[in-house]
Amino acid sequence: MAVERAPGGSSLIDVLDRILDKGIVVDAWVRISLVGIDLITVEARVVIASIDTYLKYAEAVGITGTVARPALSPGEGATTVGTTTTSKAGVRRP
Amino acid sequence: MNDQGKTQQTDAEQGKYVYCIIKTETPRHFGQIGIGGRSDRVYSVHFNEFAAVVSNCPLIVFDPTRENALSHEHVNELVMKDFTVLPMSFGTVFRTEDDIKAFLRGTYEALSDVLQKMEGKIEFGLKVNWDKDQVIREIETENEEIRRLKDEIASNTTTSTYFSRMQLGRVVESALQAKADTFVGEIYEALRDAAIASRSNKPIGDKMIMNAAFLVEREKTKSFDDQISDIARKYEHKLSFLYTGPWPPYNFVNIRLKLERAER
Numbered sequence: 001m002a003v004e005r006a007p008g009g010s011s012l013i014d015v016l017d018r019i020l021d022k023g024i025v026v027d028a029w030v031r032i033s034l035v036g037i038d039l040i041t042v043e044a045r046v047v048i049a050s051i052d053t054y055l056k057y058a059e060a061v062g063i064t065g066t067v068a069r070p071a072l073s074p075g076e077g078a079t080t081v082g083t084t085t086t087s088k089a090g091v092r093r094p
Numbered sequence: 095m096n097d098q099g100k101t102q103q104t105d106a107e108q109g110k111y112v113y114c115i116i117k118t119e120t121p122r123h124f125g126q127i128g129i130g131g132r133s134d135r136v137y138s139v140h141f142n143e144f145a146a147v148v149s150n151c152p153l154i155v156f157d158p159t160r161e162n163a164l165s166h167e168h169v170n171e172l173v174m175k176d177f178t179v180l181p182m183s184f185g186t187v188f189r190t191e192d193d194i195k196a197f198l199r200g201t202y203e204a205l206s207d208v209l210q211k212m213e214g215k216i217e218f219g220l221k222v223n224w225d226k227d228q229v230i231r232e233i234e235t236e237n238e239e240i241r242r243l244k245d246e247i248a249s250n251t252t253t254s255t256y257f258s259r260m261q262l263g264r265v266v267e268s269a270l271q272a273k274a275d276t277f278v279g280e281i282y283e284a285l286r287d288a289a290i291a292s293r294s295n296k297p298i299g300d301k302m303i304m305n306a307a308f309l310v311e312r313e314k315t316k317s318f319d320d321q322i323s324d325i326a327r328k329y330e331h332k333l334s335f336l337y338t339g340p341w342p343p344y345n346f347v348n349i350r351l352k353l354e355r356a357e358r
Contacts, residue, residue: 003323003337005319005337005339006336006338008171009168010338011336014219015163015164018341018344018345019163019166022344022348023181023344024349025348025351026352047351047353047354048201049350053211054291054345054348055309057286057290057292
């Protein structure tokens with residue numbers, strides 16, 4: 001029996017599995033500080049902590065699960081390919 | 095502009111929810127499908143050749159409820175029909191369009207690099223489950239050492255079988271692992287030519303032996319589908335497959351950003 005491909009949005013678990021901590025991730029601290037502290041509109045810099053595109057094919061047998069694991073958090077043993085582009089993010093309010 | 099919620103939230107601060115980054119210089123609208131259930135318009139905010147796909151939202155920390163998570167994903171899926179997307183993780187809110195432009199400027203090089211690598215590619219998910227009890231029964235008939243240990247335990251009525259049972263457990267466990275590795279290895283191998291890259295995530299629960307994501311050329315979707323179907327047929331009575339997608343390349347884009355206070 002052929003297996004059917006289910007569209008992306010059809011399983012909440014699969015959605016959450018992806019959107020919560022993958023893709024372009026802004027430090028959780030920033031999200032919180034958005035609400036309380038007027039940080040992003042004060043002068044601030046967007047700093048890239050790490051970039052990785054995982055463009056490799058998992059070597060399957062024996063090492064599955066260890067290949068290309070996501071970095072847990074920046075600086076925690078991440079395979080960092082490129083780093084530190086900085087710039088001013090935010091426009092000062094009058 | 096924002097007439098909604100004028101009762102108690104008139105003065106609630108407004109922000110911009112960001113769904114993904116795309117490459118286009120032409121302003122676009124994607125419909126009134128913004129997160130938060132207010133039918134906010136989803137549109138693009140531009141810096142040079144890049145654009146963030148955003149909608150207005152209250153300046154809050156969004157909870158990943160079913161509705162919010164699916165809104166986020168729905169926008170991404172819609173945008174993905176026309177563009178290569180770099181997905182934002184859930185809940186990214188900026189205050190103003192100027193902040194978003196500054197963010198695009200600040201991450202410009204990283205975005206160029208990653209977007210170029212992801213151009214024309216999409217992600218598919220594949221989870222593979224097995225019937226563990228059935229596999230154990232198979233192993234017990236195939237594996238000589240396991241048969242011997244079981245006989246030994248069954249026939250021994252005088253002394254303790256503790257160590258034999260311990261050993262049996264270990265042998266079964268490693269036979270299971272070997273079997274899972276073989277299945278998983280064969281599946282990866284069969285998909286190697288159809289995919290550009292793969293990522294192995296931790297299996298969830300007892301039955302899952304593989305939880306993988308594959309990056310595939312959009313144009314090769316059909317041949318990837320066909321490969322999956324072949325595999326599903328091959329392992330029909332042994333494994334079950336959960337095949338999903340297309341997804342934005344969440345598993346292959348990992349850009350971590352921090353915000354630092356700048357010196358004045």
